[in-house]
Amino acid sequence: MTELTGTDVDALRQAFTTAGYTVEGVADRLGPQANGALARNETTLAGRRTDGGDELDTMIRLFLLQHGVPESLVTQAIPGLDLVALGIIKVSGGEARAVLDIRPFAEDDRQWWVIADLTPGLDGRREPMRSDYVLGIAPASLSLIHLTVPIKAERALDLGTGCGIQSLHLADRVNQLVATDVNPRALQLARWTAALNRIDLDVREGSLYEPVSGERFDLIVSNPPYVISPPGGGLTYRETGFAGDAVIEQLVRQAPYHLTEGGWCQLLANWTCVRGEDWQDRVAGWTGDRSAWAVQREQLDPSEYVELWLRDAGLHGSPQYTARYDEWMRWLDEQAVEAIGMGWITMHNVEGTLEAEAWPYEIERPIGPHVLRRFERAEGLPDDLTGLHLVLADDVVQETSGQPGAEDPATIVLRRQRGMRRAEQADTVLAGFVGACDGDLTVGQILDALADLLDRPLQDVYREYLPTVRRLVVEGFLDY
Numbered sequence: 001m002t003e004l005t006g007t008d009v010d011a012l013r014q015a016f017t018t019a020g021y022t023v024e025g026v027a028d029r030l031g032p033q034a035n036g037a038l039a040r041n042e043t044t045l046a047g048r049r050t051d052g053g054d055e056l057d058t059m060i061r062l063f064l065l066q067h068g069v070p071e072s073l074v075t076q077a078i079p080g081l082d083l084v085a086l087g088i089i090k091v092s093g094g095e096a097r098a099v100l101d102i103r104p105f106a107e108d109d110r111q112w113w114v115i116a117d118l119t120p121g122l123d124g125r126r127e128p129m130r131s132d133y134v135l136g137i138a139p140a141s142l143s144l145i146h147l148t149v150p151i152k153a154e155r156a157l158d159l160g161t162g163c164g165i166q167s168l169h170l171a172d173r174v175n176q177l178v179a180t181d182v183n184p185r186a187l188q189l190a191r192w193t194a195a196l197n198r199i200d201l202d203v204r205e206g207s208l209y210e211p212v213s214g215e216r217f218d219l220i221v222s223n224p225p226y227v228i229s230p231p232g233g234g235l236t237y238r239e240t241g242f243a244g245d246a247v248i249e250q251l252v253r254q255a256p257y258h259l260t261e262g263g264w265c266q267l268l269a270n271w272t273c274v275r276g277e278d279w280q281d282r283v284a285g286w287t288g289d290r291s292a293w294a295v296q297r298e299q300l301d302p303s304e305y306v307e308l309w310l311r312d313a314g315l316h317g318s319p320q321y322t323a324r325y326d327e328w329m330r331w332l333d334e335q336a337v338e339a340i341g342m343g344w345i346t347m348h349n350v351e352g353t354l355e356a357e358a359w360p361y362e363i364e365r366p367i368g369p370h371v372l373r374r375f376e377r378a379e380g381l382p383d384d385l386t387g388l389h390l391v392l393a394d395d396v397v398q399e400t401s402g403q404p405g406a407e408d409p410a411t412i413v414l415r416r417q418r419g420m421r422r423a424e425q426a427d428t429v430l431a432g433f434v435g436a437c438d439g440d441l442t443v444g445q446i447l448d449a450l451a452d453l454l455d456r457p458l459q460d461v462y463r464e465y466l467p468t469v470r471r472l473v474v475e476g477f478l479d480y
Contacts, residue, residue: 003188008081009195015078016104016113019055023106026064029056038064041121063102066122068095100189101136102196107145107169115192116163126314132185135237136163144223144268145169146366147344149375151264153218159208159251159267160224162237164190164201171199174219178202180211183236208250209258216260222251222267227309228340230331235313244335245271252286252345259349266346266371273299273339280356283345291352291379293371295359296343302332305340348375363420370419370476378474385469386444386462390437390478393418398431414477422475429454429461430468437478443469 004012019025027035034045043065050057050065055077061067062074074089074096083089089096101119105112116136120129135141144166152173158166161179163186170177179194179201181187187203194201204211227238228245240247248269255265273279283294300308306328315321341358355378364370382388395417402410412431415423426434429450436446443466451461472478 002086004086004192004195008086009198011081012078012102012113012196015055015081016059019059019077021056021059021104021113022111023104025056026060026104029060041119041123043067043122062089062096062098063100066098066118068097070094071096103137105137105165105168110172112168112197113193114163114165114168115189115196117189120314126316128314128318129235131234132183132236134163134183134186134189137165140268141165141223143344144221144266146368147266147268147346147371148221148366148368149219149264149266149346149372150366150368151219151372155215155217155260156219156221157212157217157258159220159222161190161203162186162223164193166221166223167194167199167201168197170219170221171197176202178204178212178215178217180204180206182207182240186237208247209254212258216258216263218260218263220255220258220263220265220267222265224248224251224267224269226268226270228270228272228305228332228337229309230328238309238312244337245269248345249286252283252292252347253288255347256288256290256349259347261349263349264346265349267344269294269343269345271341272335272337273341275336275338279341280354283356284354287345287347287354289351289353291348291350291375292346292354293375294343294345294354294356296341296357298342298360299339299358300342301339302329302337306332346371346375348379350379352379359420361421364418367419373476374419374474377476377479381470381473385466385473386442386447388443388473388480389439389441390443390469390473390480391439392434392437393476393479396434396477414472416475416477419476422477424468424472424475424477430465433465433469434472434478 030038030046030049034049037045046065047067050060053073058069058073058077062069071091071094084091088100090099098118101116102113105114114137117134119136120126148169155176156170156174158177158179161167161181164179167177167179179190184205187205191203224247225238225240226248229239231241231243248271251267259265271279271283306325310316310321310325315324397415397417399413399415400409408428412426413423414426414434433446433450447461447465448458451458473480
């Protein structure tokens with residue numbers, strides 16, 4: 001591949017814009033059914049919807065469906081560019097096929113195009129990927145976008161940038177963006193993506209924090225190669241030469257040395273659950289005395305984990321599948337790995353502790369604003385809550401259950417509809433406290449009234465309910 005010149009970029013942007021090759025344009029052309037099938041890697045219905053031969057049909061067929069397209073139609077759709085010389089398409093017998101995936105991506109009112117390697121697995125076809133494969137828009141990269149705290153920053157680092165999609169997300173609110181990767185092919189496609197979207201991106205090659213030695217950032221985001229596998233071989237975008245989860249450990253341990261005071265580091269992660277060791281304690285050893293939150297979204301046993309990533313690599317049904325499966329399982333057993341956790345870690349570079357939890361339930365997307373607000377609440381709460389005027393969040397609903405006609409419900413559940421969408425079981429006292437939080441009375445005044453009503457010692461009521469009140473504030477049931 002050669003570098004895209006300014007003329008190349010202008011020609012591509014003009015062609016895509018003129019054709020309406022945008023997220024909305026593609027969705028309108030395909031319709032809901034074909035668009036849904038394509039999201040499941042099935043192209044047949046989309047092929048039926050794009051047989052008209054105009055410029056948009058050609059782009060969809062070429063890049064999204066990976067169908068062969070007459071070279072004449074490609075020249076008509078994207079005029080004035082030697083796409084073969086650029087390494088974007090290949091031509092044989094007058095038929096053009098895409099070498100790269102160029103697809104539209106939208107966020108809020110922004111429209112972009114992302115350049116990556118071709119999406120694998122269309123229509124059930126699956127072949128092993130090249131070792132330096134560059135992943136495009138994927139569920140993991142979108143998860144990190146949704147997780148990122150919505151702050152404006154002077155400097156941000158996209159560590160392990162891949163195709164550059166995280167940098168696109170940050171571009172409008174960061175003055176200086178640095179993107180790093182160990183894969184030269186990824187860096188070239190990230191440069192192309194940035195150029196196509198007219199984003200100023202400082203692209204550097206190297207592992208972990210080596211390319212930014214001595215530099216500090218307000219925000220570090222990373223969708224690193226976190227797959228835990230035997231050393232050697234594998235795919236660069238998902239595996240490293242580090243043993244076990246050491247790459248995640250190093251990213252987290254070294255983050256404070258590359259963050260400004262009060263800066264943020266957010267990354268997707270896999271971690272090992274080792275026999276005789278609590279995974280929360282393991283991650284806490286990485287975050288040290290920094291304020292951090294680790295959320296385990298899923299936990300797989302070793303066999304489930306190995307099968308997942310062998311399928312992802314296109315090895316299912318291949319001659320090497322069984323040998324690779326056995327090698328991987330033996331290696332995990334040697335490491336005393338009982339399970340693998342999959343989730344995210346957010347670090348705020350201020351003094352604090354780690355909170356680590358398993359949360360496999362549905363959450364709101366984007367979750368980033370709620371992550372930011374949760375840290376603000378947890379770090380800003382005073383030791384003494386009794387003087388606070390609290391207000392019940394407007395998304396909290398109360399659910400009760402019990403026998404018909406009973407004087408009191410058997411269970412009371414307070415449930416948030418936003419953020420992590422947590423639920424908190426409450427007794428009638430806690431429910432009464434929450435119901436009284438309208439901002440008029442302080443926490444102390446409400447608990448005093450409840451203690452008097454229940455004829456209970458005030459200190460007992462404080463001791464029993466203040467820790468729960470603190471948790472409800474941190475989790476956003478109550479605000480101040």
